[in-house]
Every structure is written in C-alpha cells, then in structure tokens.
Amino acid sequence: MEKEELVFKNYLVSHGLKYTPERKIVFDAIISFSGHFDADTLYESIRRNKGKLSRATVYRALPHFIATGIVKESLRFEGRTHYEKSLGTEHHDHLVCLGCGKIIEFKDEKIEELQNKVCKKYSFKALDHKLGIRGYCKTCQKK
Amino acid sequence: MEKEELVFKNYLVSHGLKYTPERKIVFDAIISFSGHFDADTLYESIRRNKGKLSRATVYRALPHFIATGIVKESLRFEGRTHYEKSLGTEHHDHLVCLGCGKIIEFKDEKIEELQNKVCKKYSFKALDHKLGIRGYCKTCQKK
DNA sequence: ATTGAAATTGAGAATCAATCTCATCAATAA
DNA sequence: TTATTGATGAGATTGATTCTCAATTTCAAT
Numbered sequence: 650m651e652k653e654e655l656v657f658k659n660y661l662v663s664h665g666l667k668y669t670p671e672r673k674i675v676f677d678a679i680i681s682f683s684g685h686f687d688a689d690t691l692y693e694s695i696r697r698n699k700g701k702l703s704r705a706t707v708y709r710a711l712p713h714f715i716a717t718g719i720v721k722e723s724l725r726f727e728g729r730t731h732y733e734k735s736l737g738t739e740h741h742d743h744l745v746c747l748g749c750g751k752i753i754e755f756k757d758e759k760i761e762e763l764q765n766k767v768c769k770k771y772s773f774k775a776l777d778h779k780l781g782i783r784g785y786c787k788t789c790q791k792k
Numbered sequence: 793m794e795k796e797e798l799v800f801k802n803y804l805v806s807h808g809l810k811y812t813p814e815r816k817i818v819f820d821a822i823i824s825f826s827g828h829f830d831a832d833t834l835y836e837s838i839r840r841n842k843g844k845l846s847r848a849t850v851y852r853a854l855p856h857f858i859a860t861g862i863v864k865e866s867l868r869f870e871g872r873t874h875y876e877k878s879l880g881t882e883h884h885d886h887l888v889c890l891g892c893g894k895i896i897e898f899k900d901e902k903i904e905e906l907q908n909k910v911c912k913k914y915s916f917k918a919l920d921h922k923l924g925i926r927g928y929c930k931t932c933q934k935k
Numbered sequence: 936a937t938t939g940a941a942a943t944t945g946a947g948a949a950t951c952a953a954t955c956t957c958a959t960c961a962a963t964a965a
Numbered sequence: 966t967t968a969t970t971g972a973t974g975a976g977a978t979t980g981a982t983t984c985t986c987a988a989t990t991t992c993a994a995t
Contacts, residue, residue, distance in 0.1 A: 667962070689952080705976045708953065725868050728982085728990060729952065744916045753914055760906045764925060767898050773887045776929040782907060784918040810942060810991060829981080846945045851982065872981065873952085 653680065653719055658716045674699050675710045679720060679734060685752060687729040724752075724781050742780035748789025796823065796862055803860045817842050818853045822863060822877060828895060830872040867895070867924050885923035891932025 657676060658668045674764045678695045709778075711732070714720035721735035724743055735748075742760075744753040761782070767776045800819060801811045821838045822829075829837075835850045854875065857863035863879035867886055870893075885903075887896040903923070911918045 664829070665971080669961085669972065671973070686954090701974090705954080705975080706973060709972085724802070744911070744914060744918075746916075748826070753916065755910050755914070757906055757910055760903055760910075763900055763903045763906070764923075767900055767903075768925065768927070771887060771896055772930040772933075773889075773896065773925070773927055774929075774933050775887075775925050776890070777927075778923065778925040780907075780921065780923045782911065782916070782918050782921040784911070784916055784920075786917075787915040790915075790917050808942080812943065812990080814944070832980095844945090848946080848983080849944065852943085 651680075652770050657714070657717050657719060661713065665709075666713070671702055672705050672713075674702055675707055676719075679714060684732060685723055685731045685733045687731050689729070691732075721777075722755065722779075724779070726750075730779055743782070744786070745781055745783050746786040746789055747783055751786050753786065794823075799925075800857070800860050802863060809856070814845055814849050815853055815856070817845055818850055818857075819862075820925065822857060825877060826879055828866055828874045828876045830874050832872070834875075864920075865922075867922070886925070887929070888926045889929040889935065890926055891928050891931055894929050895928065 654673075654676060655724060657672075661668050661672070666675070674695060678691055678698070681696075682691070687771075688708055688711060689704075692702075692704050695702050695707065708755075711720065715722065715732075718735055720732050723731045723733040724745065725731070726745065741754040741756040742763075744755060746752070764775070764778060797816075797819060800815075803809075804811050804815070805904070817838060818834070821834055821841070825834070831851055831854060832847075835845075835847050838845050838850065854863065858865065858875075861878055863875050866874045866876045867888065868874070869888065882899060883904075884897040884899040887898060889895070907918070907921060910916075
C-alpha cells in the first residue's frame with residue numbers, strides 16, 4: 650500500500666471508520682487526477698472507469714480526504730466547490746481568469762509570512778487560507 | 793441625491809437600465825447596513841421596514857450594485873454568498889473564525905503590493921482578489 | 936398626453952450542488 | 966452467532982440562486 654493510502658486508512662481506523670472498497674475506489678480516482686476537480690467530475694470519472702458508486706458516497710468521502718490532507722478545497726467557481734490533490738502538492742494560491750477559466754497557480758513565500766504576522770497580531774490561530782485573484786490572463790486581455 | 797445614489801443611477805442609465813423605486817428601496821437598505829450581509833438578510837430587512845418587494849428583485853439588483861462598486865462580494869460562508877458595502881469602505885481581507893463565525897477585517901499594504909508583483913509576473917490583469925484566512929479567534933482557542 | 940419599445944417586476948417554478956433519509960449490507964467484537 | 970456500529974445506494978430533500986412569463990412601468994418620441 651502506498652504511503653498516502655496508509656495515511657488515509659490510518660485516519661479512518663483511528664476514528665472508528667472503515668476503509669471500504671468504495672472509499673478505495675474514490676481514493677484511486679483522486680490519486681489519478683491531476684489538477685483541479687469538483688465532486689461531480691470525480692463522480693463521473695469513477696462511473697466511467699470503475700462502474701457504479703453512489704454520488705452520495707463520493708460526497709461523503711471528500712471530507713475525510715480533506716481531513717487527512719490528501720485533498721484540499723481550492724476555489725469556489727461556477728457555483729461549485731473545486732478541490733485539488735494536496736499530497737505531493739505544495740500549497741499555492743490562484744489567479745483565476747474570468748475570460749477562459751484558466752487557473753494559474755502561484756506561491757509567494759513573503760505573502761505567506763505576512764499572513765502569519767497578521768494572525769499573530771490578532772492572536773488568531775490559522776488553519777488554512779485561500780487567496781484568489783480574479784482578472785484576465787495574458788491571452789484574454791487581448792480580446 | 794447623495795453621491796452614491798447618483799453613481800448608481802448614472803450606471804443604470806448609461807447601461808440602458810432604469811432607476812426604479814424598487815431599486816431605490818434596495819439601495820436605501822444597503823446603505824443603512826453596516827457590516828456583512830447576505831441576499832436573504834437584505835431581503836428580510838427590506839420586508840420588515842419597507843413592505844413588500846420580491847426576493848428576485850433583490851437578487852437581480854445585487855449585480856448592479858457590485859458593478860458600480862457600491863457593494864462587494866465578501867466571502868462565501870455557511871453556504872451563502874456574503875456581501876458588504878464597499879463605498880466608504882476600504883478594501884480589506886478577512887480572518888474567519890470557525891468557532892464562533894466572527895469575522896475580523898484586516899488590511900496589509902505589503903500583501904497587496906506583493907500580489908501586484910505576482911500579477912505582473914504572469915502578465916495577469918487583476919480585477920479583484922479575496923484573501924480569507926480560516927482558523928480560530930482568541931476566544932475560541934481557549935475552548 | 937399618448938404610444939410603443941424595452942426594461943422591470945412579482946410570484947412561483949425550476950435549477951443544481953450538496954445533504955439527508957432509510958432500509959439494507961458488511962465488518963468487527965463479544 | 967449475534968449485537969453493534971458504520972457504510973452504502975437510491976432517491977428525496979434542502980436551500981440558495983436563477984429563470985419564466987404575464988402584467989406593469991418607464992421614458993423617449995411623437
């Protein structure tokens with residue numbers, strides 16, 4: 650079993666939950682994804698490749714993947730919550746193009762530091778953050 | 793007519809839209825708000841104070857207020873989109889407490905500058921951005 | 936003031952993501 | 966084996982938001 654799978658299994662077991670075949674299917678699907686996805690895209694890809702699995706099961710599994718850090722909520726977009734793999738993925742923020750929907754990932758260490766400073770100032774214990782900059786990418790600016 | 797109202801009216805007229813009594817009612821309600829609100833809170837407050845107005849009218853008016861810069865989308869929270877007045881309000885970002893729901897506003901000039909730098913790097917034309925840090929406030933950390 | 940084109944409104948229906956229900960299954964421990 | 970507890974599937978439900986459409990209002994041009 651790969652490390653990520655073990656992490657997931659351990660999380661489940663230590664919380665009195667079970668590592669079921671269905672959850673393994675969802676796990677595999679997530680691992681095979683690169684880039685962003687939403688719950689329904691995930692569900693559809695499973696349906697196409699591995700046969701049936703309830704939509705509810707996918708929705709129910711997602712919070713567990715988030716809890717283990719295998720998946721992260723990324724942005725809200727087009728009315729849906731989008732996710733991304735976060736194991737093996739560095740934290741990053743997003744530039745979202747309103748023209749073509751393209752998402753550019755970036756990371757700025759200094760911004761992160763300054764955020765920590767802000768939290769300290771307010772005695773705020775941060776768990777995570779989301780920075781999304783909306784606008785137009787190079788290509789879309791021309792149109 | 794106050795300046796904000798004029799801004800709103802001019803925006804409407806110049807876009808072939810009309811400054812109707814209903815939109816004025818929504819305008820007044822927004823102006824009288826301080827802090828964050830969501831579409832339904834806005835609708836309810838109008839109902840209580842000024843009698844009837846369709847929920848759809850409120851929802852339909854919001855994009856126009858956003859377009860004029862009178863209102864800004866602030867955060868998505870508890871399944872709803874939250875808004876805030878932005879005329880007379882400086883841009884700021886948010887610390888969101890997952891314990892009590894409190895929202896602390898902050899602004900860090902250096903973070904803003906660094907964001908501009910990132911955009912420049914990717915030739916990205918930014919319209920707006922949203923930075924939300926989730927965690928626990930001082931009070932909730934103790935529990 | 937009247938007309939007509941275009942925008943607006945209200946009320947409820949429709950959408951759509953996300954969550955919940957509940958009866959049935961499966962796994963583990965006693 | 967049985968009891969307990971968690972998990973699943975399928976569909977119903979929720980709740981925010983958007984849409985529909987007939988009726989009304991606005992405004993510019995008669």
